[in-house]
Amino acid sequence: MFRALLELVITILIAMVARAVLSSVIKGFGAAASNSSQQQQQPRSGSSGQPKEEPRAGELHKDPVCGTYVSEATSFRRQIAGKTVYYCSDACRQKHAA
Ligand SMILES: [Zn+2]
Known part of the structure; x- marks a missing residue:
């Protein structure tokens, strides 16, 4: 009886830990995704950088x-x-003509 109760408690604990880990991982991924998309939205105004913007x-x-x-x-x-x-x-225009 005691052993069954212990197993139940351990199972609940594992489930709680797994849930906490999972949610923190998802949060981390979300933060990383939003960070990288913010970086992509700001194209460098360098010479070789092509704009992401598609022409309408x-x-x-x-x-x-x-x-x-x-x-x-x-x-x-x-x-x-x-x-x-x-x-x-x-x-x-002049460069293209040359
Ligand atoms: Zn140009």
Whole structure:
């Protein structure tokens, strides 16, 4: 009788510990996930960093030189083989022409 009671208590204790460990692990994963997603949302403005942002149809065009998405309203554009190519700046337009 005493032994059965002891086993029951041990089982409950193990369940409680497992639950606590599990919840702390889940919390840790959640914190890590939110941290990494925050880092991903801030792309470095370096030379090789490509923006994560996807272009919306009919609004943005990719600069073939630096990979920046630029608005259709930009004045930095050029017709190449019947297609309009958009650039973020005059520097990129001249680089692409070279
Ligand atoms: Zn550019």
